[in-house]
Amino acid sequence: GAVVSQHPSRVICKSGTSVKIECRSLDFQATTMFWYRQFPKQSLMLMATSNEGSKATYEQGVEKDKFLINHASLTLSTLTVTSAHPEDSSFYICSVTGGGRSYEQYFGPGTRLTVT
Amino acid sequence: SQQGEEDPQALSIQEGENATMNCSYKTSINNLQWYRQNSGRGLVHLILIRSNEREKHSGRLRVTLDTSKKSSSLLITASRAADTASYFCATGRGNTPLVFGKGTRLSVIA
Numbered sequence: 001g002a003v004v005s006q007h008p009s010r011v012i013c014k015s016g017t018s019v020k021i022e023c024r025s026l027d028f029q030a031t032t033m034f035w036y037r038q039f040p041k042q043s044l045m046l047m048a049t050s051n052e053g054s055k056a057t058y059e060q061g062v063e064k065d066k067f068l069i070n071h072a073s074l075t076l077s078t079l080t081v082t083s084a085h086p087e088d089s090s091f092y093i094c095s096v097t098g099g100g101r102s103y104e105q106y107f108g109p110g111t112r113l114t115v116t
Numbered sequence: 117s118q119q120g121e122e123d124p125q126a127l128s129i130q131e132g133e134n135a136t137m138n139c140s141y142k143t144s145i146n147n148l149q150w151y152r153q154n155s156g157r158g159l160v161h162l163i164l165i166r167s168n169e170r171e172k173h174s175g176r177l178r179v180t181l182d183t184s185k186k187s188s189s190l191l192i193t194a195s196r197a198a199d200t201a202s203y204f205c206a207t208g209r210g211n212t213p214l215v216f217g218k219g220t221r222l223s224v225i226a
Contacts, residue, residue, distance in 0.1 A: 043217060043219050044204070046215070093158060093159065104149070104161060105149075105213075106161070107151075107158050107161070
């Protein structure tokens with residue numbers, strides 16, 4: 001399966017600052033990547049679908065101006081949390097789809113964001 | 117919106133016992149996947165079962181799928197302390213994003 005990395009693995013930032021999280025598909029050209037958010041002891045909630053070369057599709061309730069997604073290449077998607085607030089503190093996980101009929105998704109290791 | 121619902125939400129068993137977790141979903145799917153997540157870590161893919169399959173095995177894992185009841189079960193046999201984790205089912209249709217259930221927190225006591 002695809003190998004997916006995320007950087008950074010942990011980040012602490014102050015309220016009002018912006019944080020960029022990178023998701024890289026190391027051995028697979030991913031036209032589509034997904035961004036999920038997971039609050040403590042809860043499940044993963046899809047935030048947006050990132051499409052290479054086009055605008056991301058956001059789920060209902062996710063502010064596109066707050067969570068900026070850029071998918072400029074087939075191996076990299078970035079999620080920027082702008083003007084971060086403590087309530088944005090969460091675990092952010094990206095995934096890539098295998099494409100075709102494989103149906104599997106390959107997940108990155110996640111990024112723990114703490115906003116103070 | 118969240119589709120899968122795992123049952124139970126938490127499960128505590130002794131090492132060596134079997135652990136069974138159930139998952140129900142609402143809409144039609146073409147595959148269902150189970151993942152494991154250790155505390156604060158990423159997801160580990162365990163097994164994928166397609167909608168035309170009824171049962172699948174992988175090592176100590178056994179997954180069943182009943183599309184008529186829109187339910188699946190994950191059985192871990194001969195559990196070990198290292199199996200302690202949260203387990204999520206996720207449903208998919210083609211290459212749309214997976215929809216995750218709330219998860220079952222499994223504790224295996226040595």
